[in-house]
Amino acid sequence: MSEADAEAAEPTPGKTEVWIEKYRPERLDEIKGHENIVPRLQRYIEQDDLPHLMFAGPAGTGKTTAAQSIAREVYDDDWRENFLELNASDQRGIDVVRDRIKDFARSSFGGYDHRIIFLDEADALTSDAQSALRRTMEQFSNNTRFILSCNYSSQIIDPIQSRCAVFRFTELSEDAIEAQIREIAEIEGITVTDDGIDALVYAADGDMRKAINALQAAAVMGETVDEETVFAITSTARPEEVEAMVDHAIDGDFTAARAALEDLLMERGLAGGDVIDQLHRSAWEFDIPEQATVRLLERLGEVDYRITEGANERLQLEAMLASLALENE
Structure with missing residues (x-):
């Protein structure tokens, strides 16, 4: 392959990136739409008194982002070594709780008081796995903090809920989604019409991830993102x-x-x-x-x-x- 061909084969910066990751907030104060939740989480970090946490709410409302932001603020550049993320919908058996979580909880930490285990979609865990998780939370409470994320807190057994500070993430407001869309559009140099903004907000229905994905998909269709493009891309009826x-x-x-x-x-x-x-x-x-x-x-x-x-x-x-x-x- 010639040098010119190699250059042509390289992806254009900003065009092939997934925007939901590119624009994922890295700090708690960058999270939009949860003015009642963010200050309480920041207070835990400031006082160095982080309890077990449970984040409950619809998809795309910032639960995973909040967990990762907590890890970044507690561990700075070492956050990946001290933060274990598991998806319970893929790994929902009791062996995950017994093996991966216990191995991580027992390993050395490098100067920190505790490590964080983030269990996404915890409501998909079987009853046996949740019972095992409860015992693991008790056993390693001195050096491990658990953050559980779920869509329905009612699917989590009471002994686990009673050990966690529960935060309920609601659907994001239209103002929060609009502000994020306008910010991304400005950075990416995209023209979005007012009716295009309204269509993105309507199609998202409180889901920030859906709004950003729709914006990226619509931006590929042309230089201007309008109502017609958004409804066509998202398969949404007016x-x-x-x-x-x-x-x-x-x-x-x-x-x-x-x-x-x-x-x-x-x-x-x-x-x-x-x-x-x-x-x-x-x-x-x-x-x-x-x-x-x-x-x-x-x-x-x-x-x-x-x-x-x-x-x-x-x-x-x-x-x-x-x-x-x-x-x-």
Whole structure:
């Protein structure tokens, strides 16, 4: 390969990097949207009194980022040697707790009072593994701190919860996501229109990771990121399109409602679960009577349960629209 070819083969800086990692905050004070959580974590570090922690909340809200930021602030450049990250959804058996965690907890530390073990998706651990983890937390509490991350704290056994300071991460606010998007766009030299920002915030639904991924994907399509590009990239329907489908059903026009659903599922490529999520998110924003909104939510609950149990998505959604239309004939 010639020198010119070698240069051409090299990736362009900034273009091949994954932005969710490139722009992941490294310090607690860089984390956006959790003004009630960050100061409390900083206080633990300042007082050198870090307890076992549990971070509970939806995906993409900063739980892993917070754990890594704590490690960076406690250990500085040595954080990787003193921070063990395990994903319980991949390694959920009791052997992981008995072997990898114990081996790490027993190893030498190099001058620090304790090491940190971060167990991501801890709610995927089996009951036996959680019981073993509880005993391990007791055995090594003098030199090891555990940070557990989960989507549902109710899936964690009470003996573990009682040993942790629990922090509940909520979905990020629209302002926090917008601020991060604008900051990244400015650094990367991307032009994002106001309606493009609104579309990214809507598609993210409180998930910062989803917003940054969508921005990177949309940026590849052209120099300007607008509403049309974002909705196409994220396979998300515009709120007004979903509302129009519901309006047709409530007006008793099942044929038009079914055609709108067909467009979303077949032409736009949305999954049935995506349609349900968008309907649920936007239900109270629709310009429809309150009683109709209540009926819509009732039907959504039934459809979501049936789809979860294995029913046909399209059939269930059409049945929901039909029931709304029949009530308004």
